[in-house]
Amino acid sequence: MQLKSIQNSIQQVVVAIASALKIEVEVADRQLFRVAGTGAIKSNVWQEMRDEDYVYRRCMDTGEPVIIEAPGHHELCRPCLHFGKCPELGEVCCPIKVEDSTIGVIGLIALQPEQKERLFADLPANLSFLQQMAALIASKMIEHQYYQEQLLIKQKISTLIHYLDHGIVMIDREGRCDFINPAARKLLHLGEEDYPDSDLIAQFPKNLGTKSSGAGESIGQTLFLLTKNGYRQLYVNYHHLDAGKQEWNTVIVLQDPEQIATAASQITEGSALGFEEIIGKNQAIIGLKDLMRKTANSRSPILIHGESGTGKHFFAQSIHYFSERRDKPFITLNCAVLSEDALQRQLFGEPVRGTKHAAHGALERAGGGTLFLDDIAEMPLSAQLTLLRVLEERAIRKEDSAKPIPLELRLIAATDKNLEDLVAQGSFRQDLFYKLNVIPLFVPSLKDRREDILPLARYFLNKHARANSKTFRSMDDGFQKTLVSYHWPGNIRELSNVIEYAVNIESNQELTKASMPAYLRDIDYHSLDLLSDGDLNLRSMEKEAIRRAIIVVKERGESKDKASELLGIGRATLFRKLQEYGL
Template sequence: MISRLQQIQVTVQQIAEAISSVLMMDVTIFDQHMVRIAGTGYHRDTVGQRIIGYSVGHQVIEKREEYIIADIKSNDACLVCEKQSTCMELAQLCCPILLGSEVIGVISLIAFSREQQMEIIHKGTQLLDFIRKMAELIAAKTVEKSTVNRLLFLKNQLETVLNFVAEGVIAIDNAARVINMNFAAERMLRTKFNDVLDFHINEVFPGTPIPEILRNGKEFLDREVKMWRNGRQHHYLINAKPMLVDGVIQGAVASFRLVNEGYQSGYSKEAPVAFEDIVGNSKNLAAVKEEAKKAAFGLSTVLITGESGTGKEIFARAIHFTSDRSTGPLVALNCAAIPEALLESELFGYEEGSFTGAKKGGKPGKFELANGGTLFLDEIGDMPLALQAKMLRVLQERVVERIGSVKVIPINVRMIAATNRNLEEMILEGRFREDLYYRLNVFPILLPALRERKSDIMELAGYFMQKHARAYGKDIQSISAEAEEVLLQYNWPGNIRELENAMECAVIKTLGSTVEVRDLPPKIAVTSQSGESLLQHSAEKEEILKALKKYGGSVEGKAQAAASLGISIATLYRKIRKYGLS
């Protein structure tokens, strides 16, 4: 166990140096175990070492007495010292450091020169009085340190207890600013204490009656409160009590619990995803998983890029459910799937009466719904330039403003964006804001195409085969060697999504317990065997042109064109780029 003086070693050294500079003499201070805690001059280099042998210091500790030694060579107290014959000290003044009746150390004033010796001889009484006061100061510092340690222990003990409590606990000061919060409160309010420290309680817990106590000083129990948070109504029971200091209200502490416990399950209805759930063990994929795990434990915005169908959404979900925000909502929005005219209201929400057809009472946007959690914006490259400017403000200032409102709403949202487009090329073409790109591209993750991780193809094929076999109530056990060869030879331009579609088709067509080549989509079988697709490029290009001409080139028109062609809008965009139709 370290001594009391060792606990305040830095302070003791500072006091020793202060005494030395004032008296122009060397000082050494050691504890009751004869370990040197502080020293100046010659003894500075021996701090931390134990004093060997029997010396005057031992007598000071044993007898709790002060000593003034005018001449070390002739003094009786020094005769027992083993180092007397080699000692360079000429005179010494020793004073015990007392804590009650206990000696916790010794201060020693040392003369190495004749002038310093004469100072001790002629002013010994005055010097001893000064050193005695310094000893009292050191003793007081040890008491202060013990008090601080005790308070820290009690604080940690209290925090441990609070964090075991199932109810949310939150404390505010006399200005209604948040000063403490337990884990349960963080979970229920979808936030982190460090993120909201010193925030007004109404910014963290909108509509709460807790600040009333600061005005009237009246505690309340099981106050039923219904309030809207993140676009949903929640029912709380709240207890609150004022914190008094000398009869004056200095704050309040409250506990609360949700009556509608469904809120705690999170906004996202999808099952949690872990990185271990992402199928594949290739080196490429393993490296990306490790990078994504690092992203999960940060707060930075993540930009996931890769070809269509490479699994950007499942990586976004894994990042969210691995992060500290896993109990918060995961809200997703595909920027390419929403008509341009509606995208702004979907993102930022709107107030009642802000436009024709606006919902009574208004509507929160995706940012508000994702408060305390994660917002995943897929196909971010399809966001109109006008909205990109508003997005930039949200990322910079962490506030949103509903359409038709002048009120800013603070948000605590972690952003994950994804795209299959080359945003840097779009910046050069003036179709994507450079400043927004750098705000999004804080932690980039590039997903490899399936053709770059061919060792994962059969594991994925088997996984999708079993998944769809269960869905269709079929007993399919394996994939034939010939079908496996076809799957491995195919280039998979549609990546994992195309592979899953192929296996679903095979499951539907398979009559026995093994998937054969004939069960695979003809396009895949023929392409792998002859290198030519059944659907010739020219015919495909012509069909796309007809659809675009019919429905138009707007986001909404492209969505209708994709539907008429029987493909996803992301696939349509890929084919538009492939044939240079943009």
């Protein structure tokens, strides 16, 4: 709590006190920073009380009022730079407390003889009044903090609602829509700024918007709603608010039935997830699955190495579901998307307001299960040190607990960076690297397992076709050859994206090269497996590789020199080759 945040209110209070008592008033925060003042003191507001804060410090340390009748000569004042020559003639101060915690000090200061006389003439009454004013400031601080918390909650809820996959529509007592989130607009085929009109709202059954059900009760059913693009089948759930009123506010939750079915299917599939679900005949993949089987039930940490998009999260899940921990939680934290403070809270827990306890962090929530730390290379050094201590002790130590909490989980981390290089650079702890890299797993890139590209493509074709209620029988020869010949810098994630794009674009029963994103349509049908003897001329292959790299960066809207990064050559070499091949 910072008194600075309500400085205007405090200044109004001290001015009122000074007017009533005809004595100067001063307020300082916990760091002995002047927050408010009157008279000659006012010019020192927003300044730190250096070497003159000993009386206030005693007040905050003891939590009790302090009375000084002879400032500059009192024993408390001895360390002060004004000792023996203090401009103050008298001082009475008392602590400002919130929940037994001192957050500042308020003082009555006599700078003139008549002010000193008024201050000490009726000291008990003045002290009592000062304590009441301290309580008033504390109440304003609590009120401000409550307001800030409510504002934060409102912002969180607003953000959450806007990013929910479910559509949210709020209907007021007059039957008008007063809130709708982007997902609901999409489901109802509305524009970005449009609200449902009365005709659309009228399609929701009236008996579900009145007092026929209790407040907070949820009622759901499948409806066919007429939108501007035709009928749309949606699963509609109603939540009523304001119990006891004759009319109701209603929150309507909209879901796509097909998405519900897909989610249920994914949950069912996920419960049986194992290594057999990993598609691949590549020798590296076969060896990887064998190593995963051998180590699935070990307690030792696993570090998964692999380029972005190779499926490291999927491999971590497979280990979990194959192991004896399959019925326990699988908790994921991405170290790259959380701030340092947020990552610490998510991992180790954070204090619960109003209690002496802390909420469980991911390390505790994963109890008995698996904690997957993705992008571990992005973890700040401070969090690395804390994690290392936890792994070494296999226990969590909390301020609210005298005993360490035993750590019962399997830790799996993943990275697309070379951690040994980061250790050499000093941005990753060497001791943590060795602690995590007990069982290293190396996931090959898609370009290094070309024999798996088509089986993976067929899997994604079935998956995305089912999700989009489409039926595709096959991929034509040109489509397949392009898949095999492309170098896939985005790996399996990019392959899935390309197939999903094609599923949405193609209206026939077969995917063709024309179904592909633009940057893939100009790639020739060359692959390492399909090259004829005449295609093995190194000069021809080099020219083709450069031509394809130029196409890729062009489609991405990047400058031509970015192609050098794709090819693994210098810019000067690239431009010399472009001139040499007339590209």
